[in-house]
Amino acid sequence: xxxxxTATSGTQRLPAAERREQLLQVALEMFAAKGYHDTSMNDVAxxxxxxxxxxxxxxxxxxxxxxxxxxxxxxRLERIIFEAAASAEGPRQQVExxxxxxxxxxxxxxAAFRVLFSxxxxxxxxxxxxxxxxxxxxxxxVATLIDIPGLSDDERHVLAFGVVGIAESTSRxxxxxxxxxxxxxxxxxxxxxxxxxxxxxxxxx
Numbered sequence: 001x002x003x004x005x006t007a008t009s010g011t012q013r014l015p016a017a018e019r020r021e022q023l024l025q026v027a028l029e030m031f032a033a034k035g036y037h038d039t040s041m042n043d044v045a046x047x048x049x050x051x052x053x054x055x056x057x058x059x060x061x062x063x064x065x066x067x068x069x070x071x072x073x074x075x076r077l078e079r080i081i082f083e084a085a086a087s088a089e090g091p092r093q094q095v096e097x098x099x100x101x102x103x104x105x106x107x108x109x110x111a112a113f114r115v116l117f118s119x120x121x122x123x124x125x126x127x128x129x130x131x132x133x134x135x136x137x138x139x140x141x142v143a144t145l146i147d148i149p150g151l152s153d154d155e156r157h158v159l160a161f162g163v164v165g166i167a168e169s170t171s172r173x174x175x176x177x178x179x180x181x182x183x184x185x186x187x188x189x190x191x192x193x194x195x196x197x198x199x200x201x202x203x204x205x
Contacts (some may be wrong), residue, residue, distance in 0.1 A: 074134030
């Protein structure tokens with residue numbers, strides 16, 4: 001994706017798919033830096049080096065732009081969790097690998113995480129619905145990793161939301177403290193993954 005600071009000039013033609021991807025990346029960086037409410041379509045167009053009509057050719061409104069961006073972020077996050085869990089052996093390893101993947105994504109992709117879980121966005125009913133879609137997709141994936149005999153599908157799904165909540169809240173506080181990436185983040189992710197697994201292991205039908 002094209003970085004907002006080096007956005008392709010509006011005078012240069014890009015294939016429609018590349019232009020759309022560029023606009024989504026610029027919007028991600030703008031929403032992460034300024035927030036959804038304080039970012040205008042004009043801001044996005046200017047940062048991307050295009051005119052507003054070009055931007056509106058791809059997205060009918062700022063909310064449409066936000067919704068597509070959130071859906072794309074969610075699809076990537078789900079894929080990351082699935083790929084991590086698929087390479088692990090056994091229920092415990094799958095849950096822990098999925099958790100580490102989530103935490104690692106949040107730390108490495110801080111801008112995407114902020115766009116999804118901004119407190120201000122959560123207070124906006126329409127914006128919050130987009131985030132709920134992502135949480136549901138991720139919880140659906142996590143639910144498939146919870147292998148506790150005797151639990152119904154609905155119960156596994158509810159527990160999955162609890163695991164996602166742990167991942168989200170710990171990731172948010174890690175980022176707020178500015179603790180960064182690297183081995184410290186990996187080690188902490190492992191600790192919280194063990195916390196999540198220990199909690200699941202304590203559940204009896």
